[in-house]
Amino acid sequence: MRWLFFRRLPGGNMNVVIKSQPFDPYAALGRYQSSLRAGSYGAMVSFVGVMRDFNEDESVSAMTLEHYPGMTEKEIERVCQEALNRYQIDDFLVVHRVGDITPNEPIVLVAVWSAHRRAAFDGCREIINELKQRAPFWKREQCERGLCWVSDNTQDPILKKV
Amino acid sequence: MQISVKYFASMREHMGCAEQKIEVSESLLTVEGLWHGYLSEGALPANTLVAVNMEYCDLSAVIKSGDEVAFFPPVTGG
Numbered sequence: 001m002r003w004l005f006f007r008r009l010p011g012g013n014m015n016v017v018i019k020s021q022p023f024d025p026y027a028a029l030g031r032y033q034s035s036l037r038a039g040s041y042g043a044m045v046s047f048v049g050v051m052r053d054f055n056e057d058e059s060v061s062a063m064t065l066e067h068y069p070g071m072t073e074k075e076i077e078r079v080c081q082e083a084l085n086r087y088q089i090d091d092f093l094v095v096h097r098v099g100d101i102t103p104n105e106p107i108v109l110v111a112v113w114s115a116h117r118r119a120a121f122d123g124c125r126e127i128i129n130e131l132k133q134r135a136p137f138w139k140r141e142q143c144e145r146g147l148c149w150v151s152d153n154t155q156d157p158i159l160k161k162v
Numbered sequence: 163m164q165i166s167v168k169y170f171a172s173m174r175e176h177m178g179c180a181e182q183k184i185e186v187s188e189s190l191l192t193v194e195g196l197w198h199g200y201l202s203e204g205a206l207p208a209n210t211l212v213a214v215n216m217e218y219c220d221l222s223a224v225i226k227s228g229d230e231v232a233f234f235p236p237v238t239g240g
Contacts, residue, residue, distance in 0.1 A: 004240055009188065049240055068232060072239075096239065105193035108240050128240060134233075137239025138171035149172045150238040160197070 015092055016076045018067065020099045025109035032093045036113060041090050045120040046111040047128045053103035054151070060141045065098045065107070068136035078132040082110075089118040092127065096137070105114075129156050163189070163227030170234035174227065176207060177233075193231060194221035209236050 002089045017028075033044065053060055080092050095109040110128045114120040132153045139150040167182045174180050184200050191199070193212050206221075213232045214223055225231060 067239070068168070068170055068213075068216075070232065071213055071232070074216050075218075132237075132240035134218070135238065135239045136170065136211075136234060136237050138235065139238045140171070149235070152236055153238050153240065 015080065015094065017075050017083060017093075017095045018072060019095060019097050021155060022101075022105050023097065023109075025095065025106045027096050028093070029111050032111065033113070036091060041113040042115045043117040043120040044111060044113050045117070045124040046109065046139045047124055048106055049108040049128070051101050051103050051105050053105055055141060056141065058143045058145070059104070060143050062103075062142040063101045064140045065101060066140065067096075067098045070138050074146075075135045076131055079134060080127055082130070083126045085124045086126070087114070087115065087123040089119055089123040092123070094127065094131070096131075096135070098137070125156070145153050165227070166230045167196075167201065168230065168232040170232065171234045171240060172235045173207070173210065191225055192221065193219065193223050193225060195205065195225060197221075197233075198229060205237070206233070206235070210234070 010118070029046055051063055076094050076096070080094065083092070085091060089112055091113040093109065093111045095103070097107050098146055102106060103124065108128070108131070112120045112123040114123065141148050141150060163186055164237045165184045167184055167188055169180055170224055180204075182201070186196065186200060187196070193214065197206055199202070212219055212221065212223070214225055218226055
């Protein structure tokens with residue numbers, strides 16, 4: 001167990017959502033934020049990952065995202081719980097696509113609410129970085145050579161310096 | 163005891179199936195023992211990740227009856 005204290009989120013909102021159809025991250029963000037108590041947070045930081053039409057100098061026309069149902073949600077919840085215990089985060093939302101995706105479609109939304117910007121920035125960065133390293137998703141791209149499994153995720157440039 | 167085994171992404175293609183139910187006789191069996199004794203004659207592909215009951219673990223983890231063991235390549239979400 002990597003965390004010592006378990007802090008429950010208020011409200012019982014659905015914080016981790018896996019979507020098999022395209023979604024609008026900004027509408028999801030607005031809907032979720034409207035469920036939070038007005039005045040209870042002073043900062044919101046969000047990250048939206050979008051599908052590119054290239055990867056390592058090769059053009060990519062489509063992608064399929066596979067996942068491990070059940071473990072994916074559990075692992076993202078573990079990642080978010082660790083961030084909650086490390087930073088002064090009040091609430092979070094993670095939405096992640098699976099299935100067939102085309103360029104320019106959103107893949108992932110991570111949003112973090114906090115009283116102050118530092119915790120919101122730090123929490124959001126940690127959640128997306130840990131999600132990319134741990135959540136069981138696999139990308140398979142339709143590229144010029146045919147169908148290719150993506151073998152590795154890029155690392156956060158800040159983490160590379162450490 | 164019966165173990166449920168799942169494979170994802172390139173591991174599924176490597177093994178030729180997505181899921182297997184394995185009947186094992188040992189009472190103290192590790193993930194590594196499951197792989198070599200019941201699943202494959204070859205080595206586990208490099209960088210393969212393992213989860214037991216949807217939690218990451220290493221090859222020395224002991225499995226028990228009814229467990230779900232999953233093998234998959236490095237993850238690439240986000």
